[in-house]
Amino acid sequence: MxxxxxxxxxxxxxxxxxxxxxxxxxxxxxxxxGQIVHSAxxxxxxxxxxxxxxLRLYFLKGGQEITxxxxxxxxxxxxxxxxxxxxxxxxxxxxxxxTETLSLHVKDLMFLFDNFPEMERYARLSMGSTFAHLMxxxxxxxxxTAREKYDHFLNTYGDIYHxxxxxxxxxxxxxxxxxxxxxRHEK
Amino acid sequence: MxxxxxxxxxxxxxxxxxxxxxxxxxxxxxxxxGQIVHSAxxxxxxxxxxxxxxLRLYFLKGGQEITxxxxxxxxxxxxxxxxxxxxxxxxxxxxxxxTETLSLHVKDLMFLFDNFPEMERYARLSMGSTFAHLMxxxxxxxxxTAREKYDHFLNTYGDIYHxxxxxxxxxxxxxxxxxxxxxRHEK
DNA sequence: GTAATTTTTTGATCCAGGTCAAAGGAAAGA
DNA sequence: TCTTTCCTTTGACCTGGATCAAAAAATTAC
Numbered sequence: 001m002x003x004x005x006x007x008x009x010x011x012x013x014x015x016x017x018x019x020x021x022x023x024x025x026x027x028x029x030x031x032x033x034g035q036i037v038h039s040a041x042x043x044x045x046x047x048x049x050x051x052x053x054x055l056r057l058y059f060l061k062g063g064q065e066i067t068x069x070x071x072x073x074x075x076x077x078x079x080x081x082x083x084x085x086x087x088x089x090x091x092x093x094x095x096x097x098x099t100e101t102l103s104l105h106v107k108d109l110m111f112l113f114d115n116f117p118e119m120e121r122y123a124r125l126s127m128g129s130t131f132a133h134l135m136x137x138x139x140x141x142x143x144x145t146a147r148e149k150y151d152h153f154l155n156t157y158g159d160i161y162h163x164x165x166x167x168x169x170x171x172x173x174x175x176x177x178x179x180x181x182x183x184r185h186e187k
Numbered sequence: 188m189x190x191x192x193x194x195x196x197x198x199x200x201x202x203x204x205x206x207x208x209x210x211x212x213x214x215x216x217x218x219x220x221g222q223i224v225h226s227a228x229x230x231x232x233x234x235x236x237x238x239x240x241x242l243r244l245y246f247l248k249g250g251q252e253i254t255x256x257x258x259x260x261x262x263x264x265x266x267x268x269x270x271x272x273x274x275x276x277x278x279x280x281x282x283x284x285x286t287e288t289l290s291l292h293v294k295d296l297m298f299l300f301d302n303f304p305e306m307e308r309y310a311r312l313s314m315g316s317t318f319a320h321l322m323x324x325x326x327x328x329x330x331x332t333a334r335e336k337y338d339h340f341l342n343t344y345g346d347i348y349h350x351x352x353x354x355x356x357x358x359x360x361x362x363x364x365x366x367x368x369x370x371r372h373e374k
Numbered sequence: 375g376t377a378a379t380t381t382t383t384t385g386a387t388c389c390a391g392g393t394c395a396a397a398g399g400a401a402a403g404a
Numbered sequence: 405t406c407t408t409t410c411c412t413t414t415g416a417c418c419t420g421g422a423t424c425a426a427a428a429a430a431t432t433a434c
Contacts, residue, residue, distance in 0.1 A: 061330060068322070081319050117304045124311040131314065132268050134321050135255070141328055142361035143248060146421065166382065174329035176422055181383055333391065353412065363392055368413055 001026070004049050004102055007074050011125040018116045025108040031055075031095035037077075038093040044082035046103040050075055053099025054163065058171075059090040067172040070096070072160055076126070097163060141174050149173040150183050188213070191236050191289055194261050198312040205303045212295040218242075218282035224264075225280040231269035233290040237262055240286025241350065245358075246277040254359040257283070259347055263313070284350060328361050336360040337370050 001023060008014050008022075029048065031037055037055060038044050048055060048071070055071040057079070068091065071077035082089035083106060112119040133156070140152040153173050154161060161169065166184075170177035188210060195201050195209075216235065218224055224242060225231050235242060235258070242258040244266070255278065258264035269276035270293060299306040320343070327339040340360050341348060348356065353371075357364035 059326075066326075066330065068326070080315075080322065084315055113308070117307065120304065120307050120311055121300070124307060124314065127311065127314055127318065128267075128271055131318055131321070134318070134325065135267065138321065138325055138328070139246075139253075139255070141325070143253065143358075165380095177381090178383080178423085179421055182421095185383080352410095364412080365393085365414085366391055369391095372413080 001102065003051050003074060007049075008122055012118050012122045015116075015118065018112070018118060021112060021116070022104075025112070026102040026104050029101045029103050031099045031101070033095055033097050035095050036092065037095060037101075038079055038082075038091070040079075040088070040090050040092050043086055043088055044079040044091075045086075045106050047076050047078040047083055047106070047109065048093070048101040048103045050077060051100040051102060053101075054096040054160065055099055055101070056094055056096050056168065058092055058094070058168075060092075065092075065168075065171065067168045070157060070160070070164065070168075070172070072157075096165075096168070146175045146179050147183055149175060150180065188289065190238050190261060194236075195309055199305050199309045202303075202305060205299070205305060208299060208303070209291075212299070213289040213291050216288045216290050218286045218288070220282055220284050222282050223279065224282060224288075225266055225269075225278070227266075227275070227277050227279050230273055230275055231266040231278075232273075232293050234263050234265040234270055234293070234296065235280070235288040235290045237264060238287040238289060240288075241283040241347065242280055242286055242288070243283050243355065245279055245281070245355075247279075252279075252355075252358065254355045257344060257347070257351065257355075257359070259344075283352075283355070333362045333366050334370060336362060337367065 004022075004026070005014060005019065026049070031053075037048060038046075040059070050071050050073050052073060054073075055077040056067055057069040057071065057077060058065045058067045060066070069077070071093075077093055079089050079091040079093065081087065082091065086106065109119075113123070137152075137156075140149055144152070150173060153169065157164070166180055167177045170180040173180075191209075191213070192201060192206065213236070218240070224235060225233075227246070237258050237260050239260060241260075242264040243254055244256040244258065244264060245252045245254045247253070256264070258280075264280055266276050266278040266280065268274065269278065273293065296306075300310070324339075324343075327336060331339070337360060340356065344351070353367055354364045357367040360367075
């Protein structure tokens with residue numbers, strides 16, 4: 001729980017009242033390596049805060065798994081549109097390694113939004129960070145060579161890239177895995 | 188002003204008290220076609236709501252203007268990271284055609300966030316929409332042919348694409364303008 | 375510890391689309 | 405109206421990286 005409180009405080013001061021509510025409403029969930037956390041045939045009702053391990057957001061395109069996002073320690077993972085609008089969407093979530101999470105049900109989140117303006121502010125600000133990250137990534141993907149895409153990836157995920165299977169990294173940055181394998185070995 | 192109130196209400200009910208504050212704090216600004224709205228050498232202190240016309244967010248890469256976003260009627264435009272964090276960033280904003288806007292200063296926005304939880308909710312929800320849009324775009328850009336990128340663009344900007352110069356559209360979807368010109372004429 | 379499965383590497387081929395160059399059209403200024 | 409500037413089209417060429425195929429290496433399961 002502490003890891004989450006710390007993350008929260010880095011955006012917004014955290015009151016004891018909210019701390020107490022969060023403690024009673026967030027549930028621990030563990031996932032084994034390879035385990036599915038959320039499947040595309042369901043509506044996503046929980047958001048997962050990663051305490052230890054890595055979750056992955058992905059979808060299927062022509063049988064292939066395309067990685068959209070790696071959720072490292074200290075990050076929230078869910079199927080965004082499904083979670084926020086309570087509709088079905090194309091995304092899956094699974095665990096890349098054994099992972100410990102705290103999860104929050106959408107109903108509890110809505111309760112907190114309604115009763116703690118600081119919660120809403122936290123959501124706005126942390127979404128802002130992710131948003132900025134996404135914009136950078138968009139730029140990195142549009143006008144760069146495979147090499148530059150890989151370098152940009154190393155800049156943002158350098159600390160965990162050795163824990164991520166090559167194929168997942170390749171689909172994340174939008175190149176063929178053979179190309180990525182060659183990049184790794186050249187020079 | 189009405190156009191903005193309408194847009195706001197589509198996310199969150201708008202109280203009269205907030206309506207009044209917004210009315211007194213939002214300033215009308217007009218821009219002529221081609222005019223710079225925000226330059227990368229400044230910190231972005233205002234966000235612009237487009238009432239009529241089109242604004243464009245872009246940056247320079249090797250002398251070339253790369254379009255990041257088209258701000259159509261009913262949308263907010265600013266240099267996102269610069270505006271939210273009050274730091275310099277690489278983005279410019281200009282007007283693609285004669286454009287009428289309402290602008291809100293970051294200080295006023297902060298005041299509204301502090302005093303009207305509904306304002307913060309509106310920000311969170313509307314950012315959520317943009318976020319979803321960005322994710323789709325990211326997908327559209329990674330694993331598709333030039334043709335598919337263009338089709339995806341037409342789906343989201345079909346109503347205004349004839350008002351956008353070809354070169355800007357090409358850089359927005361991440362292909363060469365010669366390729367886009369050929370796509371338009373094939374079949 | 376060995377077999378089965380999955381992941382990564384290496385090789386060979388090929389083409390979508392980028393780049394360079396130049397002509398044609400449209401719009402804006404004078 | 406004419407001229408200049410900007411935007412779009414067309415042509416020719418070439419390369420980065422995708423695709424297909426198969427071997428090698430690493431994990432996982434038994």
